[in-house]
Amino acid sequence: MLDTFYAFYTPGEKARRVVGGIGWEVAEQLKAEGMAFERPNTYGAGTGVTYDPEVLKVVWERLAEDARVDVLLHTWATGVALRDGRIVSIRAWNKGGESVFEAEAIIDASGDADVCAMAGVPYEDAKSTPNLQSLSTIFRVANVDVEKASALPKTELWALMHRAAESGDYTLPRLEGSWHRTPHAGVVTVHMTRIPNVDATDPEQLTRAEIDGRRQVREYHRFLRDKVPGFDRSVLVATSPAIGVRESRRVIGDYRLTRDDVLKARRFEDEIALCGAPIEDHASGPDTRWTYVPGGGVYGIPYRCLLPEGVEGMLVAGRCFSATHDAHASARSMATCMAMGQAAGTAAAMAVKSQKTPRSLDASALRNCLLENRALLDPID
Ligand SMILES: Cc1cc2nc3c(=O)[nH]c(=O)nc-3n(C[C@H](O)[C@H](O)[C@H](O)COP(=O)(O)OP(=O)(O)OC[C@H]3O[C@@H](n4cnc5c(N)ncnc54)[C@H](O)[C@@H]3O)c2cc1C
Structure with a gap:
């Protein structure tokens, strides 16, 4: 669902590229298919490469x-074997049952x-991390008048968010965030939701976060449709298949x-x-x-x-x-x-x-x- 590679470039006036190799080859292949373009980060954090994630899957x-x-897809590592302080195999589970993969090096x-x-x-x-990063569910919206929506500066978008939350009519835990255009006309990706204090390795906490994330998406989209010019006829077309875990x-x-x-x-x-x-x-x-x-x-x-x-x-x-x-x-x-x-x-x-x-x-x-x-x-x- 994410659709912008960051950190290929340094931020600032004079961007320098700092990642090449296979990562850059992926970006070049997406560009060659007409399915990627470079754009400045909404917060000035450096040029990003925005792509169509469906094409990315096939490129990879x-x-x-x-x-x-x-x-081997649809397969989960469930255990390891060690010999004399060295990892020698991984146990994995998939619909075919359990298997053991031996290897001389494991990543x-x-x-x-x-x-x-x-x-x-x-x-x-x-x-052990009191200031752990929050989780977020990313979502995609279609039928947006992108020209009209782009005319609203970010600070005014955030002011609208503040007013909407203060009115009590909307529950918006994060009072900033951004949307950006994609390679497709009228389709934008939105980064706004926030689910804090979740241990993503605890299945019960992760389940609650997943449900909460999708609920927040509906609420942020309702806000965008009601309050932000250009979004009034928009439709929610996708939420990330799994909630995004930062840390x-x-x-x-x-x-x-x-x-x-x-x-x-x-x-x-x-x-x-x-x-x-x-x-x-x-x-x-x-x-x-x-x-x-x-x-x-x-x-x-x-x-x-x-x-x-x-x-x-x-x-x-x-x-x-x-x-x-x-x-x-x-x-x-x-x-x-x-x-x-x-x-x-x-x-x-x-x-x-x-x-x-x-x-x-x-x-x-x-x-x-x-x-x-x-x-x-x-x-x-
Ligand atoms: C909400 C959000 C927004 C972000 N926005 C951006 C952005 O716009 N641009 C940007 O550059 N970065 C962004 N990031 C950061 C970035 O996406 C991640 O830090 C990065 O993708 C991490 O890559 P990774 O390969 O380490 O882990 P992942 O991408 O999480 O990949 C791990 C893989 O391992 C698999 N896996 C996990 N456990 C097992 C197991 N036991 N057995 C087998 N497989 C397993 C998972 O299914 C997954 O496929 C964002 C992160 C979040 C959460």
């Missing part, structure tokens, strides 16, 4: 097939660090990226990805807080952030990587997650090929291999 499958990846890209948790890797989670478990790795690293634009010898995105904090309450890397700076994500503490043969990538709450709030956008994914995949392949563990790999060899595959380890103008 095509790329995976071309690379001869064996894909946890589950968002919630499920595999790491099962392997006993230490992590931070909802219980759940964050693994403790050999290094933890910190707020200081982000705001000081720190670079690392073993960095495998770059990011210049602001710290975007969707805390509970009506607003969202943005803290920018000074001077449009860029920080590095060390390879050590992908190495879960205490277990061999394992890597982590994406939003469950090793970072503190604040650093995670900057590095969790999709382009950065794709860059981490490419690095973790490359490291796993190199480790298997050379009969090493991911931890014992030479980071400079990994960085060279990433560069050969068009990843960016220095920003380009």
Whole structure:
């Protein structure tokens, strides 16, 4: 349902691109199909690449097939086996029953660090994070007069929200948020809902959040239709198939990226990805807080952030990587997650090929291999 890749570019007047490789190839393929365009972020957080998510699904499958990846959908990892401190297999369940997959290197890209948790890797989670990010259900609306709706400045949209909530006629927990156009005429995507204080790894809490998120969507759409010019004849056509979780478990790795690293634009010898995105904090309450890397700076994500503490043969990538709450709030956008994914995949392949563990790999060899595959380890103008 999400339809805009952020963090390919740094924010600011002079945007620089900081993610290349497979992530950028995906963006280029979407553009080549006429199904993506670049647009400024509503909050000034850098140029985004807005795409049609239905086309993205097919692009991803095509790329995976071309690379001869064996894909198995509808399958959940449910357990792990460890031998002498090394992960050796994953147990998984699907409609065919239970199976065990042995592998010399295993990457946890589950968002919630499920595999790491099962392997006993230490992590931070909802219980240890008092200012945990809220969840949101994204929705799509059709039959919008986009020209008319665009004429209303964001501050006036938010003023309308405040007045609607104060009138008591609408229940709007977040009094800001945004909508943006898509590649399709009259169709827009809306980011407005907010469901705070949810432990997304607790199934009962997640179920309640899912139901609450869809209820909020109806309410925000009612507000848009009643109060916002251009939305009066609009129809709600889709809600995200699952509620969006910004933050759940964050693994403790050999290094933890910190707020200081982000705001000081720190670079690392073993960095495998770059990011210049602001710290975007969707805390509970009506607003969202943005803290920018000074001077449009860029920080590095060390390879050590992908190495879960205490277990061999394992890597982590994406939003469950090793970072503190604040650093995670900057590095969790999709382009950065794709860059981490490419690095973790490359490291796993190199480790298997050379009969090493991911931890014992030479980071400079990994960085060279990433560069050969068009990843960016220095920003380009
Ligand atoms: C509401 C919301 C809005 C956002 N907006 C944007 C935006 O506009 N632009 C942007 O760039 N970023 C945005 N983000 C951030 C970004 O979408 C995420 O941080 C990013 O997609 C995380 O990617 P990931 O691959 O780590 O995890 P995910 O995208 O969550 O992928 C994890 C995958 O693992 C699977 N999985 C989970 N557990 C298991 C298991 N046990 N076994 C097997 N499979 C499993 C899941 O089904 C899923 O397919 C937003 C996030 C949210 C929540």
